[in-house]
Amino acid sequence: MSVVALAAKGLTKRFGGLIVNHNIDLVLARGARRALIGPNGAGKTTLVGLLSGAIRANAGTIALFGDDITRDNPARRVKRGLVRTFQVSNLFMQLSILENIFLAVSEQAGVTRDLWRPTAKRGALIECADAIVEGLGLGSDRHRRIAEIAYGRQRLVEIGIALALQPKVLLLDEPAAGIPTGDVGILLRAMEALPPDIAILLIEHDMQIVRRFATEVTVMVQGRVLATGAPADIMTSAEIRSVYLGAAGQARFGLTADHA
C-alpha cells in the first residue's frame, strides 16, 4: 500500500479563452519516478507551474501528503517539501557553487534567524552543502562562480539546490535542456542517486532519459492527460505515437522513437 505524496484533482487553467490545462488528475505515490511527456504546447510547463504554485489554478485541488496546498504560494510549498527545478537556470550567478547550495541548505535548516554566530563556524552545514556538491561531481568547481562554469554544470547546481531543500516531492523541469549529449550521463547518474523515497515528476523530451529513469509515463496532449502507464507500453502504443509523430511520421521512423 503506497502512500500518496502528491494528488492533483481536476486542475484547470485558462488564459482568456484558451484552456491550457483541462481537468487534470495526477497522483504521485511516494518514491514515484514519473515522466511527463507530450508535444510542445501540451500544457506540461503550465501544469508544473500550477503544482509549484507559480500559477494559480482556475479550478481543482492539490494535496501534499493529504494536506491541501491549493492556496499556498510557492515559498510555502517549498517549506512543505514540494520543490521545483527550472528549465532556464535561475541561480545566483555571481556566487560560487558552494555558496549557491549553502543558501538553500541554511534556509532549510532554519538558521537564517541567527544574526550572531559567524557562518564559517557552522561547519556541519557547510559540510552538508559540500557533500551535495561532491555528490553531483562538482567538487573541483566548488569555489567558482556560476557565471564562469559550463552550462551543463549549472543545470546540476539546479538539482543541487533542489536536493538541499530536502524535498518530498520534486518537479524536474527539463533538467537536460541545453546539456550537450555527452554530459547527459552525469545528469542521469545524479538523478538516479536521488533519494528513493522522494516522489519525482520529470518533464523531458529526451526519450533516452525517460526510458532509463522513469517507471511510469504520463502523456499530455492539448491540455489533457491522454494516458499513464509503463514506459514500454506507452512508447509502443500506436495511439501515442500517432499523437507525436502523426501517421506519416510513424511510417518514417518505424517502431522506436528516441526523441519526442
Added chain:
Amino acid sequence: MTLPRESILSRHRIGALEPVWWLLALLVYFVFPKHLAIASSVLIMAMFALSFDVVLGYAGILTLGNAVFFGVGAYAAAWISIAGWHEAITGAFAAAVVSALAAGALGPFVLRLTGLPLIMVTLGIGVIFFEAANKAAWLTGGDDGLSNIVLSPLLGWFRWSLSGGTAYLYVLVWLGLLFALIRRVMASPFGVALQGIRENADRMRLIGAPVLRHLVVSYVISAFVAGIAGALWTQTNAFVGLGVFSLDRAIDGLVMLALGGVGGLYGGLIGAPVYMLLKHFSQEWNPHYWMFLIGGLLIFVVRLGRGGILGVLGRVLSQWLGPRPVS
C-alpha cells in the same frame, strides 16, 4: 575546508590592513587637535555611509531615504536632552531606537518595491519628513532648529571640552562598536541570506526564504545606525536643524559610500573623509566648483567600474600582495 577570502561565508575574517584605519583615526586625535570638530563630523558621516552599506551593499536595497532615520535620530536625541535626560550614551541609544521603530513601521510596506518605484517612494518619504519637520515648528524649532542641548560629562567623568576632543573619541568609540556589531551580523547566516537576496531575490523566495522579513530586519539595523549617527550629530553640535532631513544629506551618504566602494563595510569609512576633504577644499577655492567636482567624480567612479576606492585599492594590493585564493 578553508573558504576563500571573498566568500560570502567568511565575512567574519579581519583583513590584515584593517587595524590601519582605526589606528589612523586614533592618530587624528593627537595629530590634529585643532580640527577635531570637523573630524567628528567626518566620522559621523562615515557612520551614516555605513548605514547605507548595510542596506545597499548587503541587501541590495537601493534607497534614497536613510536621511529620514538620520533626522529622526537627530531630533529624538534633541528632545531627550531638552526633556531633561542629559546622559549622552543612553540618550543616543534611545534616539536610535526611535529611528529603528520608524524603519520597522515603514519597512513592511516600502520594501515590497524595487527599482525606480522604491527610489521614488523613499525620496517621497524623505520629502514628507522634511516638510513635516518644517511645518511642525513647535516640535522641531522649524528653521531655527533646537539648540538648548546640554549633556552631562561622559560616564560621569569626561567633560565635553570646547576643542571637541571628548566628542571625537566618543564618536570614534560608537563607530567602532557599531562597526564590530554590523560586521558580526553580516557574517552570520542572516547576513549570508541577505546577500543571497541581493543576488537573486526571486530565487531566495523559491528557496523558502522569508525575503520581506529579512529585508525589514536589515532596514531596521540600518536605521538604527543612521539614528545613532543623527543623535551624535545633535550631541556633538549641541544643535539640530532641518538640514538633517534634506535630500542633500541622503545623496551625500550614497555618494560617500559609492566613492569608497559598496559592500566592503569600509567603503563609507574611506569615502567619507575623502568626500569631506574634497568638499572642504574645493569650497574654499570656489563654492560652485564643488558641484562640478562631485558630479565629475561620480561619473568617473561609475565609468571606472566596480568598487570605488576600495575596489581600486583591492586590485592594486593584490598585485603587490600576490594572488588571492581561488574564488
Added chain:
Amino acid sequence: MSVVAFIILYGVSYGLVLCLISVGLVVTMGLMRVINLAHGAFAAIGGYIAVSLAGHGLLPFAAAIPVAVIAVVLLSIVMERLLFVHLYNAPELDQVLMTIGFNFVVVAALTLFFGTDVYPVRLPPWLAGSVDLGFRTFEVYRVITMAVCLAVIGLLWLAFDRTNLGARLRAAVDNRGMAQATGIDVPRLFLLTFAAGSGLAAFGGAIGAPMLPLEPIYPFKYLVLVLVVVALSGFGNVRAVVGVSIFVGIVDTAGRFFLPDLGAFIIYALLIVLMIWRRQGLFAQRTVA
C-alpha cells in the same frame, strides 16, 4: 465655481507642461529600462537657453524656443554617446549615481553661467496680459501654452501610434529582445528616442519657464514630480502620460491652494500610497516577458 475653474485651468496648464517634460522620460525608461534621474537637466538647459536668448533680445521668445530645443537635442546626442550608452546594462546603483553626477555637473554649469537666483522671464507683450473667458479671466500665456502643448502631444500621439517609427518603438518597449531579432536597430532607436525625449523636455522647460521657474537646482527640484508622473503612468505607457500629468497638475495645484500648509505633502503622500498599491503604474498594461 470660479475657484474650481481656476484650479482646473491652472492644474491643466501646469500638467500639460509636466507632460511634455515627462513623456520623453516615460518612453526612454520604458525602452532602455534605465533609471535616469538626469532628465530634468535637459528641461532646465532648454529653459535657460530659450529664456536667455529672448531676455538678451537676441531672438523673439517664439523663435528662441525651437533654437533651444535644437541645441538640447544636439547636446543630448553627444551625452548619450559619451555617457548614457554605458548605463543600458549597468546595475541600478550605477545608473542612479551617474545620472545624479550628471545633474550635479549641470547644476554647477547653470550656476556658473546664470547665477544662483531665479532667472527672470520676460514674456513678450503678445503673451503677457489676460483674456476674459467669460466665467473668469485667464492669462494669455497659459491659454497659449495649453494649446501648444496639446498640439505637440497630439502630434506625438500620432507619431507613436501611426508611424512606422512609432510602431518600432512600441515593439522595442514591449519586448526588446524580440524587436532586435526582427531586425530593428535598437541602439539607433535608443539614440533617437533619447534625443527626442530630451528635446521634448527642453521644449517643456522653455515654454513652461514662467510656471516652473528657472533656477540652477531645477534638475533636482522637479525630479520627484517628473518621476511621479513617470511612475504613475507606467514605463512606456505614453497614452497614460497626458491623463496622469493633468491629474498630478490638478492635485498639486489644488493642494497648494486649499492646504497651503501642506502643499507638496499631498502629492508625495498620494504617490507613496499609489506606488505601494499599484506598482506597475495606474494603468498597467499586460507586458510580454
